[in-house]
Amino acid sequence: MSWRIDPAVGEILDRGRDGAGISRDEALRLLHLDLESRETYALMESANALSRAHFGSKGENHFHIGLNVEPCPMDCSFCSLTKKAGIFSEKTEFPLEDILAWARQGQAEGADALNLMSTGTFPFSRLLEIGRRLRQEVDVPLVANARDISHAEGEQLLDAGFVGFYHAIRLGEGRDTPFDPARRLQTIRVLGDVGLRWMNCIEPVGPEHPAEEIVDLMLLARREKATYSGVMRRINFPGSPKEPLGMISERRMAQMVAVSRLVMGDTVRAHCTHEPHSLSLVAGANLFFPEVGSSPRDGHADTGKGRGRSIGDCAALLREMAWDPSLPSNCFK
Numbered sequence: 200m201s202w203r204i205d206p207a208v209g210e211i212l213d214r215g216r217d218g219a220g221i222s223r224d225e226a227l228r229l230l231h232l233d234l235e236s237r238e239t240y241a242l243m244e245s246a247n248a249l250s251r252a253h254f255g256s257k258g259e260n261h262f263h264i265g266l267n268v269e270p271c272p273m274d275c276s277f278c279s280l281t282k283k284a285g286i287f288s289e290k291t292e293f294p295l296e297d298i299l300a301w302a303r304q305g306q307a308e309g310a311d312a313l314n315l316m317s318t319g320t321f322p323f324s325r326l327l328e329i330g331r332r333l334r335q336e337v338d339v340p341l342v343a344n345a346r347d348i349s350h351a352e353g354e355q356l357l358d359a360g361f362v363g364f365y366h367a368i369r370l371g372e373g374r375d376t377p378f379d380p381a382r383r384l385q386t387i388r389v390l391g392d393v394g395l396r397w398m399n400c401i402e403p404v405g406p407e408h409p410a411e412e413i414v415d416l417m418l419l420a421r422r423e424k425a426t427y428s429g430v431m432r433r434i435n436f437p438g439s440p441k442e443p444l445g446m447i448s449e450r451r452m453a454q455m456v457a458v459s460r461l462v463m464g465d466t467v468r469a470h471c472t473h474e475p476h477s478l479s480l481v482a483g484a485n486l487f488f489p490e491v492g493s494s495p496r497d498g499h500a501d502t503g504k505g506r507g508r509s510i511g512d513c514a515a516l517l518r519e520m521a522w523d524p525s526l527p528s529n530c531f532k
């Protein structure tokens with residue numbers, strides 16, 4: 200019995216693990232590999248080797264703090280914080296004391312960044328205020344996750360102390376959401392223009408998404424110079440309109456994480472996956488998002504009491520896979 204893998208796939212993997220990036224057709228070929236095949240394991244091995252060569256042994260924890268809960272009128276169909284989902288009936292913001300306590304906890308437990316997420320109608324001025332306040336209280340890089348912004352708003356974020364902005368053109372953007380993908384891209388370019396780091400993920404992946412749509416978003420992340428860009432699967436909250444479509448497995452997600460890693464090549468500082476799990480940590484991922492506060496994947500107002508994993512949990516998962524969360528972050532150098 201031969202242990203050799205398909206030579207054509209082997210050639211793609213050799214190029215990919217050198218960090219030069221792979222083409223659209225090559226990425227599509229890898230995404231279509233059978234999950235049981237040796238080629239899929241070789242793909243994960245190549246992505247793992249590339250990440251360990253480029254990120255050293257640094258494992259990253261970027262602490263998501265969801266600032267508010269609302270029945271969001273934007274009604275993105277994969278999100279639990281929508282008016283349509285009917286889970287949350289009131290607009291509430293977590294008290295500043297809670298947000299400060301989470302930020303201090305993040306600092307004490309070695310978070311590499313604080314990702315402040317707000318919902319569709321959250322006042323931008325309030326996000327700036329919270330950023331300014333956190334800047335005085337903690338010494339952890341601040342990343343905003345909010346609606347589309349203009350150049351002037353990008354400058355305001357920088358002035359308030361933010362250094363990065365999480366923004367994705369989501370799968371199904373413009374179909375499952377009311378947002379124009381072109382406007383989302385415009386915001387991504389604003390980030391580059393004003394000097395905010397762009398943080399990205401291919402999300403929220405479900406079984407129904409065509410490989411072409413997934414790969415095109417991976418290529419966009421490379422082209423537009425994302426600081427990191429991994430893969431997050433869609434979580435179907437109870438009663439989600441996406442429930443009949445199911446969810447992808449962690450194993451399928453790890454395969455996508457590996458393809459995405461080879462696409463990004465030597466252009467990125469880290470590679471994320473969500474929700475936290477072990478397998479992707481041997482398939483090119485080294486960045487987790489522990490979570491508290493609101494989350495579009497949870498029916499609990501505070502995901503720290505629901506699906507969200509703690510910084511300690513994420514650090515333990517990283518260490519088990521030989522990623523060291525105590526080293527300095529590569530993302531903000």
Ligand code: SF4
Nearest residue numbers: 271273275278318319
């Ligand atoms: S993803 Fe954001 S904008 Fe869309 S419904 Fe959820 S909170 Fe609102």
